Amino acid sequence: MTAASGELLVIRDLVVERPGVRLLDSVALSIGKGETLSLVGESGCGKSLSALAILGLLPEGVRHARGEILFEDEDLARASPRRLRQIRGKSIGLVMQDPMSSLDPVLQIGAQMEEAIRTHLPLSARQARGRALELLDLAGVPEPLRRYGQYPHQLSGGLRQRVSIATAISCTPRLLIADEPTTALDVTTQVQVLDLLDRLRRELSMALLLITHDLSIVARRADKVCVMYAGRVVERAGVDDFFAHPRHPYSKGLLHSSLGAGTPLHHRFDRLPEITGSIASAAGQSGCPFAPRCDQAEAACGKTLSWPGTTDSRDHFSACLHPNPEESA
């Protein structure tokens, strides 16, 4: 997994912390050109923080402590603020979760798109306007001319998310980060927005980092999947391999507690299994963060401080002490 192998983004050993608290621990992942990588995990496990770390937009008081974020062989963790501003919006676009709050309520749609375009591209106001109208059309916004002059509150949630996407792709980025882009939308709109992201990824040949907690989205949209738990990557695999042979006990727990896992049914009569305990039990834990909730935990799991994990022949990584638990074989 070296940068020379044509990977677009490679994160190695990324550690992000607030004084006294480690928020991301030894995060490693990679995205190839044009690939869709899905980052999954429950709320607060560090998915969004990883995305913000890539863009150099960590919240105040949170700092990058260690590790590399190689984007096209350039380490963003060590890039100057000026260089980061050149990359943000130009080479890496961001679509946020809630389209109700991610657009400035007092500026017209067109103005918000144009500021992204004119920051990076040497276009006149007139050309930028033309570009914005093209992008709205590309993002499937009906009547671009009318929407262009409207304010965010005049648009529906689905339309606003299309506008956010159109803005994020305005300078044809090589990587689009979509942080739970459909969580705030209703179900019918969700599919349309995901289809749009998929179509744009293919047409613009960009890579997509799709952050979600919905495993059904992962199964249908992603090439690779990366499971996070308590600030660490616990499993990393190709998407088919992951659903067929999950290795980490946490991933298995997730799959078991979702509908349709293993069975083709859309309903079941028995109770869904759950992962006992809560993620809070990982706080202050010295060993494996999942050990307090894991039914396979041994004495050694709570002690070992560093977790190299194991990678099998299919490049399937698992951060579990049990190298190859029997039932996954």
Added chain:
Amino acid sequence: MIKDHVMKRAGPWLRVVAGSASFALPTILGIVILNFLFLQLLPGDAVDVLAMRSGSATVESISALRVQTGLDQPLSGQLAAYLSRLAHFDLGVSTQYHLPVADIIAARLPDTLLLVGGALGLAVVLGLLLGSVMASLAGRWIDRMLSGLLMLIYSTPGFWIGLMMILLFSVKLGLFPSAGSATIGTRLSGLAALYDKAAHLIMPMTALSLFYTAVYARLVRATMIDVLRQDFILAARAKGLHPVTLIRRHAIRNALIPVVTVAGIHLGNLLGGAVVVETVFGWPGMGRLAFDALLSRDFPVLLGVLLLSSILVVAVNALADVLLGWLDPRILTE
């Protein structure tokens, strides 16, 4: 397309202006009647003051004066007469100066507008500037230092600041004139007159505006810290915008909304606060005119000043409504 768009926006604008205007007339009429009735509660009238000042008034001359000024009429008759004169745009005649009230006020109005408008403008601009700096450096030493300084200004009376400014800038340093609104006995014109006016204006304007500057700076700081935490700011940063562009385009505009709301209300306070500052700096404005009229029981002048002030406050609030509609498009729809 653009023309079409403008037309669509004009509809809600007209609604805002029409809405303010339909409120304005009854409001002002109510204020006039209330003012008139409240003034009757004061002990004594203009004739008492005239008699006291002349020192040699007889009962006959006093009652003759009352008949002459109409003060012998019952209250309802006086009010009806005043309102009917007002309906003909006649503010009456000053009992003290024997000049039309409209002329007296017209002579004072420009200086008052200059002082109050200048002070409000200065407070808004300085408040925005200081508030933005404090919000973007929240928690750092500059923010703490400015917060402390503003707290000090906030809690210091304007007349005391005015007196200290006179001591420092006029008496010690000789930079600015200590009183008046123009140099007496000179016939300046063009740039020289403008410069003379500005030199006289700067101290009273600053003294009057400092309190409001502190209020707006604190308001802008709080609002902007809140705005900077919003998702759309993060989204704008993810577009690669420069931090200064971010403040200028997104944060200030959102932070201006509460400032405009409050500034519209503050104009009334400023007109009231101007009395003290005008007295300290000998500024010939409406505040001092009103104060003198009150002491002389010169009710026509006092009512005229109060009427004009209420019209100003209503007009500025209507302006603030229009400005708010422009700043925050969410207000205009429904």
